Amino acid sequence: xxxxxxxxxxxxxxxxxxxxxxxxxxxxxxxxxxxxxxxxxxxxxxxxxxxxxxxxxxxxxxxxxxxxxxxxxxxxxxxxxxxxxxxxxxxxxxxxxxxxxxxxxxxxxxxxxxxxxxxxxxxxxxxxxxxxxxxxxxxxxxxxxxxxxxxxxxxxxxxxxxxxxxxxxxxxxxxxxxxxxxxxxxxxxxxxxxxxxxxxxxxxxxxxxxxxxxxxxxxxxxxxxxxxxxxxxxxxxxxxxxxxxxxxxxxxxxxxxxxxxxxxxxxxxxxxxxxxxxxxxxxxxxxxxxxxxxxxxxxxxxxxxxxxxxxxxxxxxxxxxxxxxxxxxxxxxxxxxxxxxxxxxxxxxxxxxxxxxxxxx
Amino acid sequence: xxxxxxxxxxxxxxxxxxxxxxxxxxxxxxxxxxxxxxxxxxxxxxxxxxxxxxxxxxxxxxxxxxxxxxxxxxxxxxxxxxxxxxxxxxxxxxxxxxxxxxxxxxxxxxxxxxxxxxxxxxxxxxxxxxxxxxxxxxxxxxxxxxxxxxxxxxxxxxxxxxxxxxxxxxxxxxxxxxxxxxxxxxxxxxxxxxxxxxxxxxxxxxxxxxxxxxxxxxxxxxxxxxxxxxxxxxxxxxxxxxxxxxxxxxxxxxxxxxxxxxxxxxxxxxxxxxxxxxxxxxxxxxxxxxxxxxxxxxxxxxxxxxxxxxxxxxxxxxxxxxxxxxxxxxxxxxxxxxxxxxxxxxxxxxxxxxxxxxxxx
Numbered sequence: 001x002x003x004x005x006x007x008x009x010x011x012x013x014x015x016x017x018x019x020x021x022x023x024x025x026x027x028x029x030x031x032x033x034x035x036x037x038x039x040x041x042x043x044x045x046x047x048x049x050x051x052x053x054x055x056x057x058x059x060x061x062x063x064x065x066x067x068x069x070x071x072x073x074x075x076x077x078x079x080x081x082x083x084x085x086x087x088x089x090x091x092x093x094x095x096x097x098x099x100x101x102x103x104x105x106x107x108x109x110x111x112x113x114x115x116x117x118x119x120x121x122x123x124x125x126x127x128x129x130x131x132x133x134x135x136x137x138x139x140x141x142x143x144x145x146x147x148x149x150x151x152x153x154x155x156x157x158x159x160x161x162x163x164x165x166x167x168x169x170x171x172x173x174x175x176x177x178x179x180x181x182x183x184x185x186x187x188x189x190x191x192x193x194x195x196x197x198x199x200x201x202x203x204x205x206x207x208x209x210x211x212x213x214x215x216x217x218x219x220x221x222x223x224x225x226x227x228x229x230x231x232x233x234x235x236x237x238x239x240x241x242x243x244x245x246x247x248x249x250x251x252x253x254x255x256x257x258x259x260x261x262x263x264x265x266x267x268x269x270x271x272x273x274x275x276x277x278x279x280x281x282x283x284x285x286x287x288x289x290x291x292x293x294x295x296x297x298x299x300x301x302x303x304x305x306x307x308x309x310x311x312x313x314x315x316x317x318x319x320x321x322x323x324x325x326x327x328x329x330x331x332x333x334x335x336x337x338x339x340x341x342x343x344x345x346x347x348x349x350x351x352x353x354x355x356x357x358x359x360x361x
Numbered sequence: 362x363x364x365x366x367x368x369x370x371x372x373x374x375x376x377x378x379x380x381x382x383x384x385x386x387x388x389x390x391x392x393x394x395x396x397x398x399x400x401x402x403x404x405x406x407x408x409x410x411x412x413x414x415x416x417x418x419x420x421x422x423x424x425x426x427x428x429x430x431x432x433x434x435x436x437x438x439x440x441x442x443x444x445x446x447x448x449x450x451x452x453x454x455x456x457x458x459x460x461x462x463x464x465x466x467x468x469x470x471x472x473x474x475x476x477x478x479x480x481x482x483x484x485x486x487x488x489x490x491x492x493x494x495x496x497x498x499x500x501x502x503x504x505x506x507x508x509x510x511x512x513x514x515x516x517x518x519x520x521x522x523x524x525x526x527x528x529x530x531x532x533x534x535x536x537x538x539x540x541x542x543x544x545x546x547x548x549x550x551x552x553x554x555x556x557x558x559x560x561x562x563x564x565x566x567x568x569x570x571x572x573x574x575x576x577x578x579x580x581x582x583x584x585x586x587x588x589x590x591x592x593x594x595x596x597x598x599x600x601x602x603x604x605x606x607x608x609x610x611x612x613x614x615x616x617x618x619x620x621x622x623x624x625x626x627x628x629x630x631x632x633x634x635x636x637x638x639x640x641x642x643x644x645x646x647x648x649x650x651x652x653x654x655x656x657x658x659x660x661x662x663x664x665x666x667x668x669x670x671x672x673x674x675x676x677x678x679x680x681x682x683x684x685x686x687x688x689x690x691x692x693x694x695x696x697x698x699x700x701x702x703x704x705x706x707x708x709x710x711x712x713x714x715x716x717x718x719x720x721x722x
Binding site for chain 2: 033051070119129131133135136137139141168170174177178180181182183185186187188189190191192193194195196197198199200201202203205206207208209211212213214215216217218219220221223224226227230231234235237238240241242243244245247248249251252255256258264267268270272273274275276277278279280281282298302304306308309310311312313314318320323324335336358359360361
């Protein structure tokens, strides 16, 4: 990596989770951070939390990072470009095309603007949820527009690198199409499914297994934030969901009479497409999710048992690629699933069995 | 627990994953297991694997467990009831009402029949995937019909208890309504979403995060098995999916023009219903999923690091309620999420920080 061109000062507008986290991370690198927020109380909180000092007019930042809620992002970017004509301005909104289109309508000079989207977040919100390591190892998409200067793009790249993120470069509109598919449509489908549970009998819901828990986990996300995201990317999200609706209609038609010729074929085709789709999702470190072998072990549900298991796996010398704990309603046992490279599976099963662990899958 | 009334011999018809696993578990308790399968090769495999010996005509079993594919389950139950009029017969199909209705149409005497549904499985299939501990701690739903005798129901309860499962009793039709909601509709929605990925650009899919991975995990399931399950429970699954389709139509309408009065309300309502639905899902040991506090730690991605972390948590004396490893594409760090009782969160964060661990969330 070349030396960072990011020398500061850096102005952060909007001191919620993302703004505060950026401030914490860059301050620890010795950069001067200037904070601004529409709410004086929120701003004071972020300053007290150590994310930076209050912005004073007259100071000229090298970089402005707009971290406001998505519905006001474009207007804040425009006013920052006007206020600081020599600064590079970026933002962190999760939809990029709408922001760029709104800015173009303003007729503003955009060579200093480069959008970005850190793919990081937490279930908690606000300054106090901020963490300097929030972006470490997470994708940070930068979306230079046609007018963006190379210098500004390079500075935003430096920002992402300074925060320890993995840089991805995309056209703003391609970005929005991609996140509609991998993030926004999944949010809607998860909420659609979870909404069915809201009105269901509790005894029915009590049969829930890991499959339901996984498919509905993101349905616990913040409705206010998601209303803004979905509005800002409504056309791309609609495109994905219309295809889902067409497929769903075909399945409903097939379920109407599964003895009718073609019905089972329709259902089977959907399930097979699903298999193919899952296989396309990149797994850990960019490799395929299907690359790992799974070994399930039964352990007592008491402190230290999982640690003892993992210590012994360390002794055996096998690297865990992933690990999940599967729950069994009513049971006092844990069923950790260990994911390892397929070549290590046989050795792991053998060694753990010899050491007295119960392999159950 | 009272002494088991299950004395054997036990006949298992169908020696795939479930039949073989039942055989392995009951044999280890000293019970006589007799195996039957339509395929001589599959049968030999299960016998060699140690699940039991081949069934010989003339032997009268105390209990018959039908573990065939769902589409032939009813007809096999009927023939077993005729072949062994003094035996209790149960099955393990994941849809119960259809089976009972089909049996009633046969005009057969059903006092000796009690349906059941072990909520256990693996991504692998076949005898060699069988494990004696497959049912340990998992729900086992028994669904006595109106005609089922108390003695037969008690014997099937004994079967579940012998296998270490958690017993749940339900009406067969309530069971089917419940699994349509918590298992079958989630399968379809997961497949619908994953199917969108199948035809998408790989660069779009490369932005996938944990949310997409979770929502699509079960879309990797076996299409053949699921075609049978969905056909057998088509009416109940349709009921759930029709409501999903209506909600989806409302969302599509809202996304068409998010500035129209009522559009954002529609989207917000769905997201809030999703929040409520997730909160209804029972978590570990039957308690609520919302009961745990999450602490995320950043560790190096090398053998032994996770074990070292968990060993220290054991030393601190805090019990982990759940644990997941979150992946960061391209990064060489791991981000395990530790779930603990809320009262232990502050102590865990403090103690781990003192020991030099990086808490990132």
